[in-house]
Amino acid sequence: xxxxxxxxxxxxxxxxxxxxxxxxxxxxxxxxxxxxxxxxxxxxxxxxxxxxxxxxxxxxxxxxxxxxxxxxxxxxxxxxxxxxxxxxxxxxxxxxxxxxxxxxxxxxxxxxxxxxxxxxxxxxxxxxxxxxxxxxxxxxxxxxxxxxxxxxxxxxxxxxxxxxxxxxxxxxxxxxxxxxxxxxxxxxxxxxxxxxxxxxxxxxxxxxxxxxxxxxxxxxxxxxxxxxxxxxxxxxxxxxxxxxxxxxxxxxxxxxxxxxxxxxxxxxxxxxxxxxxxxxxxxxxxxxxxxxxxxxxxxxxxxxxxxxxxxxxxxxxxxxxxxxxxxxxxxxxxxxxxxxxxxxxxxxxxxxxxxxxxxxxxxxxxxxxxxxxxxxxxxxxxxxxxxxxxxxxxxxxxxxxxxxxxxxxxxxxxxxxxxxxxxxxxxxxxxxxxxxxxxxxxxxxxxxxxxxxxxxxxxxxxxxxxxxxxxxxxxxxxxxxxxxxxxxxxxxxxxxxxxxxxxxxxxxxxxxxxxxxxxxxxxxxxxxxxxxxxxxxxxxxxxxxxxxxxxxxxxxxxxxxxxxxxxxxxxxxxxxxxxxxxxxxxxxxxxxx
Numbered sequence: 001x002x003x004x005x006x007x008x009x010x011x012x013x014x015x016x017x018x019x020x021x022x023x024x025x026x027x028x029x030x031x032x033x034x035x036x037x038x039x040x041x042x043x044x045x046x047x048x049x050x051x052x053x054x055x056x057x058x059x060x061x062x063x064x065x066x067x068x069x070x071x072x073x074x075x076x077x078x079x080x081x082x083x084x085x086x087x088x089x090x091x092x093x094x095x096x097x098x099x100x101x102x103x104x105x106x107x108x109x110x111x112x113x114x115x116x117x118x119x120x121x122x123x124x125x126x127x128x129x130x131x132x133x134x135x136x137x138x139x140x141x142x143x144x145x146x147x148x149x150x151x152x153x154x155x156x157x158x159x160x161x162x163x164x165x166x167x168x169x170x171x172x173x174x175x176x177x178x179x180x181x182x183x184x185x186x187x188x189x190x191x192x193x194x195x196x197x198x199x200x201x202x203x204x205x206x207x208x209x210x211x212x213x214x215x216x217x218x219x220x221x222x223x224x225x226x227x228x229x230x231x232x233x234x235x236x237x238x239x240x241x242x243x244x245x246x247x248x249x250x251x252x253x254x255x256x257x258x259x260x261x262x263x264x265x266x267x268x269x270x271x272x273x274x275x276x277x278x279x280x281x282x283x284x285x286x287x288x289x290x291x292x293x294x295x296x297x298x299x300x301x302x303x304x305x306x307x308x309x310x311x312x313x314x315x316x317x318x319x320x321x322x323x324x325x326x327x328x329x330x331x332x333x334x335x336x337x338x339x340x341x342x343x344x345x346x347x348x349x350x351x352x353x354x355x356x357x358x359x360x361x362x363x364x365x366x367x368x369x370x371x372x373x374x375x376x377x378x379x380x381x382x383x384x385x386x387x388x389x390x391x392x393x394x395x396x397x398x399x400x401x402x403x404x405x406x407x408x409x410x411x412x413x414x415x416x417x418x419x420x421x422x423x424x425x426x427x428x429x430x431x432x433x434x435x436x437x438x439x440x441x442x443x444x445x446x447x448x449x450x451x452x453x454x455x456x457x458x459x460x461x462x463x464x465x466x467x468x469x470x471x472x473x474x475x476x477x478x479x480x481x482x483x484x485x486x487x488x489x490x491x492x493x494x495x496x497x498x499x500x501x502x503x504x505x506x507x508x509x510x511x512x513x514x515x516x517x518x519x520x521x522x523x524x525x526x527x528x529x530x531x532x533x534x535x536x537x538x539x540x541x542x543x544x545x546x547x548x549x550x551x552x553x554x555x556x557x558x559x560x561x562x563x564x565x566x567x568x569x570x571x572x573x574x575x576x577x578x579x580x581x582x583x584x585x586x587x588x589x590x591x592x593x
Contacts, residue, residue, distance in 0.1 A: 036135035037368055039081035040107050043138050046079045048097040048104065062096040062395065063089065086364040087385065088322055091397060095390030102381050105367060107136040109482040110375035112347035115339070121526060131349045131372070134483055142483045143212065146220030153223075158456050159197035161221045167192045169210045169217070172484045174523060181209035200452045204410060208479040211378070215469040223459040246428075249276045253287050283429075283444060322388055322397055323364055329384050331359045333377045347376035378480045412449030413476045419447050421465040421472070436464035502536060505529075509543060537561050 032038070049059055056072035056079075064070035077083040085093075087101070094104045113131035116122035136142060152158050170180065170192075177188035182205060190196040191206075198206065207214045245266055252262045259277070263270040281287055334344055341359075345352045350372065357363050358373070365373060365384075374381045389400045422432055429447070433440040438457060445451035446461075453461060462469050501522050508518050519526045533543050538561065549555035 033082045035081075037108050037133055038084060040135050040138070041084060041105065041367065042079040042081040044104055044106055045075075045093065047138070048094075048099050049075075049079075052097045052099075054097070059093075059096060063092045084367050086366055087326065087370045088319070088364055088388075088397060090367050090370075091385060091388060091390065095392075095397075096395075100382065101385060105371060105381060107138065107140070107142070108368075108371055109134040109136075109142070110348070110372045111482060112376050113349055115343045115346050117343075118527075128346075131347060131375075136483070142481070143216050148220060150221050151224055152221045152456070152459065155197045155454075155456050156194075158221065158459070159191075160194040162198065162203070162217055162455065163192050163194035165217045165219060166206055166210075168487075169212050169484060172487060173210055175210070176524075179209060181205045197455060200455060200458065203455060207477075208378075211480055211482050212484065213470075213473070213477050213481055215473050218455060218458070218469050221459065223456070223463050225463075245272075245276060246280060246430075249273055250280060250285065250287065253277060283448075321399060325387050325399055326364070326384060327359050329386055330373060330377075333379050333383060334359075337377050339377070344373075344376050348372040375480050375482065380478065380480060383478070409449065410476050410478065411452055414452070414473065415447045415449040417472050417474060417476075418461060418465065421467050422447070425465065432461075432464055436460045501532075502541070505532065505536075506541075506543065509533075538564075540564070 049056070054062070056075040060070040060072055060075050074083075078085065090101055090104055094101050097104075111132050111134060114123070114129040122128075150157070150161065152161065166180075170177070177192065178185045180188045182188050182202060187196065187198075187202070188206075191198050191202075203217055204214060207217055210217075245268060248266050249262055252265060257265070259270050259273040262273045277287055334341075339347070341352055341355050345355050348355070350369070354369075358365055358369075370381060370384055374384055377383075387400055388397055390396075391398050422429070427435075429440055429444055432438075433443050436443070436457075438446075438453075438460065442451065446453050458469065458472070462472055465472070504521060505518060508521060513521075515526050515529050518524075519529050522529070522532075524532070537543050545558065549558060
């Protein structure tokens, strides 16, 4: 330990030393050696190594290469929870175990600290909500299962279950409906009330704002066909019969028959055969070209004499370029999130110079630091290492593609999952369309990523492909996911209603409380208190003004609202029905009975 610099020396896994900032006793209990995060990292590494059937010696040799001095003691220190390593070494570990960096750090989550979007909203350190780690025990899922699973029959049933899931996640995150990220703020209320079923794109926006996986908002429901008798039509879609010759054309074309010969063989015209071939190639089915020297769109890569695909020789691992790619990814995601270096430091509870060094001096972050950075940027951990791949031929890391625009999209990833399950079952697109009742052309667009299914159709596809939603949506989440806090309210309780909030605001406003105190009591931002007050004044609630008007327009607006509030009781009295006359008395003296 260097007393004058406040830094410690830590082995980086390659026999070198990484100088890291000395942690206080309180920080060491959360992230230091022997902490829950380190122990969970070691448990994950041990489980992946045993599943891969590797020993500590073989894993160290695989990760370090022939010229490395890594030994079984390095792996033993990691598995015992007494050390961690850099993110590049973590990538090598995950690749050697045929896994991913996210699986290596499974169950370790960082909850970002409170960020001041404006300087006047910045709170003192004693009042600001700080970030913290959440470490789950091995085997415990990050999200609990639904208490019950219902069978849905139409979109109305799906909308009701989605409304319950969205409302549950939003209240547990302590967010407002306007914080769900939807362009139309009124749509959030319609979705939570079950009136409107969101499109899948809107559901992705809500899941990204709530930092939950998409399948969490679709949990607790399944679809089953109304009639399991295959002889009775189900009423969803229709089966197309103009694909009946696809299999025969594919088989005969691969047998080197011409289009004219195939037409005579199966009894259709030659232009029809050529149209079927073009359509099959557009769907990605390999049909060799009949023109010499021309390579068809679906042709397979060239192979050498040994039967393996030819590939360019990979370059040797360049650690400097790998550090540059990580730094470029960090800066790109920070700018996309609209965060400054100071705000990212607040979210991650890190020093500003450490954030700046990671982006400019291309230093390699450690694994726990990478978890914090990913959470602060609201991206998965794999986004920080995007473009860095493992080459099994050389057992080294290399670069692939460009950093800009390399993020995979949701639609193609979902389509790839659906295609993989369809081929696993040995079904054609027509057979899946017949199973689910979805038009084959629409199903083809979903499988290619050109179209997104509705939530109802996604449930139907999961049933037709004999898979659950989590499997179909695997790898489609491109935002940071962290566990939900436990429900805050007991049975029969809940957050304050709108009337209760208004009553509390009026009481504190009359007592002269500051705007920040009112915002803290109502779980609002200080800038949102003024909007609530203006809304109350617009409906006629008398909220006294504290400051004199600063302009003629402001005075005119105040007088207009005051006149509208005074006019509203009179209009209500005029529209009310006239009072009923008292019943006549039967007493001849005229006195009431």
